Amino acid sequence: MGEKNQPHIILVEDNLSISKLIEYRLRKENLSFTAYENGVEGWHGIQEHRPAVVILDVMLPGMSGFEILRRIREDEQLKDTPVVMLTTKGREEDMKRGFDLQVQEYMTKPFKMEEFYMRLKRLLPS
Amino acid sequence: MVALTLSGVPLYAIQLNLPTRFVLITALVLFVLLAVMLTASVVLRALHLRQEKWQEKLRNHYYPLIFSYIDSSITLEEFNSHIHGTHLGYQTLQEMLMEMIQDFSGHEREKLQELYETPHLYNHNAEMLAGSRRMPKIEACVYLRNVSHLTEAVLEYLYALLNSSDATQAYSAAAALMASPDPAIRAWGLYHMSCRQDISTMAILELFYLFNHQHQEQMHEEGYHLREIIKDPGTTDSHAAVLIKALPEIGYVELADFIYSLAENDDRFTGNPELMEALITTLGTFVYYEAAGLIRSNIYSPWTTVRRACAEALGYFGEQHDLEALYNLLYDDSFQVRLHAVRALLKNGEQGEYMLNNYRRNKGVYATEVSATIQFELLKTEL
Numbered sequence A: 001m002g003e004k005n006q007p008h009i010i011l012v013e014d015n016l017s018i019s020k021l022i023e024y025r026l027r028k029e030n031l032s033f034t035a036y037e038n039g040v041e042g043w044h045g046i047q048e049h050r051p052a053v054v055i056l057d058v059m060l061p062g063m064s065g066f067e068i069l070r071r072i073r074e075d076e077q078l079k080d081t082p083v084v085m086l087t088t089k090g091r092e093e094d095m096k097r098g099f100d101l102q103v104q105e106y107m108t109k110p111f112k113m114e115e116f117y118m119r120l121k122r123l124l125p126s
Numbered sequence B: 001m002v003a004l005t006l007s008g009v010p011l012y013a014i015q016l017n018l019p020t021r022f023v024l025i026t027a028l029v030l031f032v033l034l035a036v037m038l039t040a041s042v043v044l045r046a047l048h049l050r051q052e053k054w055q056e057k058l059r060n061h062y063y064p065l066i067f068s069y070i071d072s073s074i075t076l077e078e079f080n081s082h083i084h085g086t087h088l089g090y091q092t093l094q095e096m097l098m099e100m101i102q103d104f105s106g107h108e109r110e111k112l113q114e115l116y117e118t119p120h121l122y123n124h125n126a127e128m129l130a131g132s133r134r135m136p137k138i139e140a141c142v143y144l145r146n147v148s149h150l151t152e153a154v155l156e157y158l159y160a161l162l163n164s165s166d167a168t169q170a171y172s173a174a175a176a177l178m179a180s181p182d183p184a185i186r187a188w189g190l191y192h193m194s195c196r197q198d199i200s201t202m203a204i205l206e207l208f209y210l211f212n213h214q215h216q217e218q219m220h221e222e223g224y225h226l227r228e229i230i231k232d233p234g235t236t237d238s239h240a241a242v243l244i245k246a247l248p249e250i251g252y253v254e255l256a257d258f259i260y261s262l263a264e265n266d267d268r269f270t271g272n273p274e275l276m277e278a279l280i281t282t283l284g285t286f287v288y289y290e291a292a293g294l295i296r297s298n299i300y301s302p303w304t305t306v307r308r309a310c311a312e313a314l315g316y317f318g319e320q321h322d323l324e325a326l327y328n329l330l331y332d333d334s335f336q337v338r339l340h341a342v343r344a345l346l347k348n349g350e351q352g353e354y355m356l357n358n359y360r361r362n363k364g365v366y367a368t369e370v371s372a373t374i375q376f377e378l379l380k381t382e383l
Helices: A016-028 A039-049 A065-074 A092-100 A113-123 B002-015 B020-070 B076-081 B087-103 B106-116 B119-130 B134-144 B152-162 B167-177 B183-194 B201-211 B219-231 B237-250 B253-265 B273-285 B289-297 B304-317 B320-329 B335-347 B349-361 B367-382
Strands: A008-012 A032-036 A053-057 A083-088 A105-109
Touching (some): A008 A016, A008 A039, A016 A032, A016 B087, A053 A113, A065 A092, A083 A113, A092 A105, A113 B106, B020 B106, B076 B106, B087 B106, B087 B119, B119 B134, B119 B152, B134 B152, B134 B167, B201 B237, B219 B253, B237 B253, B253 B273, B253 B289, B273 B289, B273 B304, B289 B304, B289 B320, B320 B335, B320 B349, B335 B367
Parallel strands (some): A008 A032, A053 A083
């Protein structure tokens, strides 16, 4: 989705309401993206598209967000890809684990869409 | 299954020498019953799948509308004109909004809350509440728990439900009343449930947390109502005890005087181990120094639970008198009491440790056990 030659974003989130609202926002900003609800499909999508930014939920069916993140960091061609992780409030240990795996941004649910978009924008190549 | 029925039943019947006609009729009846059950399950499954499909369609219909409302592309009136006026239509929208409210904050949350409280949804639930069917009434109460305002008509129905002989309905109504910004209305719900034997203490605790509207800064008014509920003779002893113990969790410190007065001279409370234990536990958690003498005087109470609560509470005070009282509790008959006395003494640093060493040196009756408990507690702290 979005225009060609634009930085591509991959969204891996199984919570429908969150993914739909993020998709709506990305579409409104005319950004190119692909969304997945499953961890395994998400990882294949990342390998295929080599996105500019990945938005990852922590808890995913198939493969966890941390497993995807670990694979990204171990892949020679993907290791520098900026990642935004979405986690639930009260799971601060996730945050530590994510920062150990060089997560660029962390968003704790419930979150403000505007703040999320501002952080995402900072990670996109200008 | 059919084959088994048709073959199995006659074989069994032949063994018992039953007449052939009887066997055939029995087999036929069983066959018909099985056929009816199979058909019913297939029909139910089909209906369920149809409903799921419909819900999926409705969700896809609502998502863009919700997002358009969030970014103010459409007005509330425009949104309302697109709501499906069926029960499933309302139910799906309600579920979607509830999920989304939990996931977002700030501007998005405010807009989602506006949609959640749109008159269409509110009135639909008010109608369900006014109806006679049990489940829709409970569903309506669940919806009302999350609104910010309850109309007079809805309040009347909720008040009536509080007296229902069905505990689930009554509890649902009380929980819905907790949405009211008025603490007196919330207290009415909590009070009614506190008087009922068929409501569990866990349910009372849940209502207590809902009763507190921290964002509204109503601690003083809430405290007043809690005081009335706790001392009301209609409130069951178990529910009064659970409410007393929960007070420090929210921080109703200004009720400490009241709790102390109950522990000192209210016969209903001083004569009941469950209530007395709750009062002493709470006074200890509040670190209400004025109560130290009263607690010390209770270390020889005939009730183990009360003595255990005293041991726990005295650990918070830590004055010489309190440590001496704790030392005496190391000789208590109950292991629970001795355990809490050790813990309380350990909490008091050097002075407490001195007392414990003294007890071991004097070879108190339970010296070996106390030594083991100390080791275990220290190990726990290290871990």
